[in-house]
Amino acid sequence: MKYLVFASVFFLTTLVYSQELMANQILDNAIKYHDPNNKWSTFKGDFTVVMTTPNNSDRTSEIKINLQQEFFSVNAHRDTVTTFYSIDKGICKMKYNGKVLDSIQAKDKNLSCERAELYKNYYTYLYGLPMKLKDPGTNLDNTVEKKSFKGKDYLVLKVSYDESVGSDVWYFYFNPRTYAMEIYQFYKTDKNGKVKFDSGEYILLSEEATVNDIKMPKIRAWYYNKDDKYLGTDTLINN
Structure with a gap:
């Protein structure tokens, strides 16, 4: 019995640890895609x-x-x-x-x-995303989700922040083949820290512009989560 309890604890610990590695690995791969020469810190x-x-x-x-x-x-x-x-x-x-x-x-x-x-x-x-997800006060969830959004499949990372940084909960959608960041989404939280799923926005990223070796989204289209209402578009022009 003791052996079984120990084995179960070991299995659960290993599972959580593996999930953490997987989430961190996806983030690292995404950073390698967007910042292949590690230039963001001196951008x-x-x-x-x-x-x-x-x-x-x-x-x-x-x-x-x-x-x-x-x-x-x-x-x-x-x-x-x-x-x-x-x-x-x-x-x-x-x-x-x-x-x-x-x-x-x-x-x-x-x-x-x-x-x-x-x-x-x-x-x-x-x-500065996804590199900014390495900043202090950023809490990367261990779990990696697989989601389909508007007909495309993604690997999704959930991120929350220390109270001193922010109260929103963010989700980052990565291309499962290239690890390019293609969507991000955020929700507001209530006073108890619970996500309010009728709040916040999602942002569709398309095309790319390279600025001093950093691959940035060229076009960002913003929508409300609750009703898909279009809010606006940011278009990056490389000087």
Whole structure:
């Protein structure tokens, strides 16, 4: 009996350990696909993103990222308005139609350093995937799911985050042959940490643009999870 109990515990432990290795292996393979020369940690590059949304004019954002120098900037144009944010080693700068703003002027234009930080996190996260899934505070679930989405089969990894990082739960869909990331999806959680499946969005990734050896999605189309309503498309233009 003791032997059987021990064998059962050993089997379950081995199973969980194997699943963990499998999830980590898929992530590592995906990173090798998108960052074959291990360049993300020292990424320095600039690119343009055109955001197209229903019933709005396009917004064109010129983005510069230098991870080693701790620099980020985004210069966005829509209609006759241009807004500029930069964070250089923690120092924030803002401009409106080319004019440098102080904190009071920025508030009048609905600009803030908090928004600059939000943009920095947004662009470095989404265009740094899947490499960013190795960041501290990121919790990769041990289980690998096999799912079919819109007629295609995927290997799916579930990711949650430490409370200090974020409360959303994300799912990342990888091509089972190439390990290219083709979809990501997130859900909100309630106060108890339970996933709210009528919340959040999914993002379909298509085509690729290589920016300083990093394979990034060229086109990202955003939809609501609850009703598949189309929200908009981001198109990356390699400068």
